Amino acid sequence: MSADLGQPIVIDNRPGAGEAIGAGVAAKAPADGYTLLLSTMTTQAINPVLYPKLPFDASKELTAIGRVADVPAMLAVNPSVPATNVPEFLRYLKANPGRNYASPGAGTPNHLATELFKRAADVEVTHIPYKGGAPAVQDLMAGQVDFMLILAPEAMPNVKAGKLRSLAITTQQRSPMFADLPTVSESGLKGFELVVWYILLAPTGTPKDVVARLNKSLNTVLNDSALKSKLAELSIQPAGGTTEDATAFANKEAVKWKKVIEESNIKVD
Structure with missing residues (x-):
């Protein structure tokens, strides 16, 4: 400009x-x-x-x-979480209530969208807020928390390196940038979206x-x-x-x- x-x-x-x-x-x-x-x-x-x-x-x-x-987000988990897609992940959360998720801070879009995800999926998970996205992602990779809705630019380098596992993208339709990655909506939580x-x-x-x-x-x-x-x-x-x-x-x-x-x-x- x-x-x-x-x-x-x-x-x-x-x-x-x-x-x-x-x-x-x-x-x-x-x-x-x-x-x-x-x-x-x-x-x-x-x-x-x-x-x-x-x-x-x-x-x-x-x-x-x-x-x-x-900017789309991805539903990403620590590789130790026994799930490779959203249905498996929801079964895991229902069988293990009280698992935790990270966000860059209380009131951030990531936090609000995960609360929406929680209610749509009818699961009990605990919010762990951080002071920014970087420390949240670090603890997710270290296994201190189980999952996070992470902006795609932050998630992809760590997914490619095998430090995180991406289960779905949060757009309504599949992204041409990640054509093989299903959306959260098509994976069972119809209408869910975070952009x-x-x-x-x-x-x-x-x-x-x-x-x-x-x-x-x-x-x-x-x-x-x-x-x-x-x-x-x-x-x-x-x-x-x-x-x-x-x-x-x-x-x-x-x-x-x-x-x-x-x-x-x-x-x-």
């Missing part, structure tokens, strides 16, 4: 509080098109429910430029012509064959589309994850 716009783009990483710190900075920035937010689903579809006292309202103070990409989506946002009030120019640039870049190839290597599917598409999609996802949070009674300190 920097090359397409003829403008330098400075990446200002603001980690912490499940994206809330970075999102707060963007929400309060001047609405001039010069401060944007690249976020995951967390900012719009999860945090408003998990953190009702945030000092900003993402639905009112941030507006969509466009969806950037979708971590990325979206580009701007402060609400950013002029419509600026938003339109940024959306056009985003779509131009996402259609670039070299970038598509690079993203495919990382198991990332480019998205794109209109600002209206992005807004509608985010609103639909917010309804889905609000229901999961409330029905699972998930609380975050």
Whole structure:
């Protein structure tokens, strides 16, 4: 986008509080098109429910430029788990209630989706939250936990190395990047899906012509064959589309994850 716009783009990483710190900075920035937010689903579809006292309202103070990409997850187990597919794994969990699963932290998409998986499969498993994905994956490989929903780019190197076993992918349809891997949905939990989506946002009030120019640039870049190839290597599917598409999609996802949070009674300190 920097090359397409003829403008330098400075990446200002603001980690912490499940994206809330970075999102707060963007929400309060001047609405001039010069401060944007690249976020995951967390900012719009999860945090408003998990953190009702945030000092900003993402639905009112941030507006969509466009969806950037979708990243699937994999249901992965430690190789010592006696299961090579989802039905075998569910039988194992039912016969051994109280087995545990890892997540990058309470309230993360991985955590919420595993709670959805737990309820859909009617199994009793214990959540072990970590401070980030890397230590969670390390303990999964070490056998400290039994399974995890891991983003495909994080999972694949360890699956190929034999340190993890992937049982299924979390998209609704099989991914062309992993054509031989069944989906969780086709493996018995119909309708189950976890796709971590990325979206580009701007402060609400950013002029419509600026938003339109940024959306056009985003779509131009996402259609670039070299970038598509690079993203495919990382198991990332480019998205794109209109600002209206992005807004509608985010609103639909917010309804889905609000229901999961409330029905699972998930609380975050």
